[in-house]
Amino acid sequence: AQSVAQPEDQVNVAEGNPLTVKCTYSVSGNPYLFWYVQYPNRGLQFLLKYITGDNLVKGSYGFEAEFNKSQTSFHLKKPSALVSDSALYFCAVRDAGSSNTGKLIFGQGTTLQVKP
Amino acid sequence: DTAVSQTPKYLVTQMGNDKSIKCEQNLGHDTMYWYKQDSKKFLKIMFSYNNKELIINETVPNRFSPKSPDKAHLNLHINSLELGDSAVYFCASSRRQAPSGNTIYFGEGSWLTVV
Numbered sequence: 001a002q003s004v005a006q007p008e009d010q011v012n013v014a015e016g017n018p019l020t021v022k023c024t025y026s027v028s029g030n031p032y033l034f035w036y037v038q039y040p041n042r043g044l045q046f047l048l049k050y051i052t053g054d055n056l057v058k059g060s061y062g063f064e065a066e067f068n069k070s071q072t073s074f075h076l077k078k079p080s081a082l083v084s085d086s087a088l089y090f091c092a093v094r095d096a097g098s099s100n101t102g103k104l105i106f107g108q109g110t111t112l113q114v115k116p
Numbered sequence: 117d118t119a120v121s122q123t124p125k126y127l128v129t130q131m132g133n134d135k136s137i138k139c140e141q142n143l144g145h146d147t148m149y150w151y152k153q154d155s156k157k158f159l160k161i162m163f164s165y166n167n168k169e170l171i172i173n174e175t176v177p178n179r180f181s182p183k184s185p186d187k188a189h190l191n192l193h194i195n196s197l198e199l200g201d202s203a204v205y206f207c208a209s210s211r212r213q214a215p216s217g218n219t220i221y222f223g224e225g226s227w228l229t230v231v
Contacts, residue, residue, distance in 0.1 A: 036222070038157075041225075042225070043120075043206060043224040044159075044206065044208075051217040088157060094216040103161055104220055106158070109158070
């Protein structure tokens with residue numbers, strides 16, 4: 001069965017500092033991994049995804065994520081946080097070895113708080 | 117210009133009522149979804165349609181009935197609303213159900229409150 005874990009409910013970081021939002025996954029086959037961001041009272045916006053190839057994936061708003069197969073992780077990172085990055089972040093996974101129903105499994109979400 | 121649009125954005129209704137949420141996508145995608153976000157912000161898929169054909173039904177009560185008149189629209193009808201149905205419902209779409217690397221794009225959500 002597919003699953004995603006985001007071990008931190010909240011991450012606090014000062015503006016200008018680097019940020020990391022953690023994500024680990026479990027799938028039976030090869031994973032397709034995604035990060036989404038949700039601002040208050042808004043929908044989910046796609047940030048980036050890992051399908052294959054380079055383990056470091058770059059996405060929107062200066063975010064990047066590193067796929068680590070041995071640690072089954074896909075942590076989201078940004079070199080310098082902005083106050084406007086404060087939001088709820090979701091990691092999600094699809095199992096490439098599944099029946100390809102397209103079902104995306106989400107982690108429980110991590111609230112990122114960037115303080116000035 | 118909105119890619120995935122859903123209406124209404126906010127809906128307050130009484131228990132026992134029937135309500136519908138409409139969704140339209142202008143991305144030319146073949147696959148559409150309904151996700152539910154509960155009060156703890158947890159997201160779970162409810163339904164998925166591919167070219168108007170139901171492909172995922174995640175043990176949702178049969179009070180919830182999706183309808184896809186064409187591949188650009190996926191509406192959600194809910195009968196006999198219960199307090200526990202209060203949630204945010206997100207419509208989404210993607211190019212195809214497979215390959216699974218296709219990105220899913222979400223609408224802005226519909227906030228349903230049952231009183």
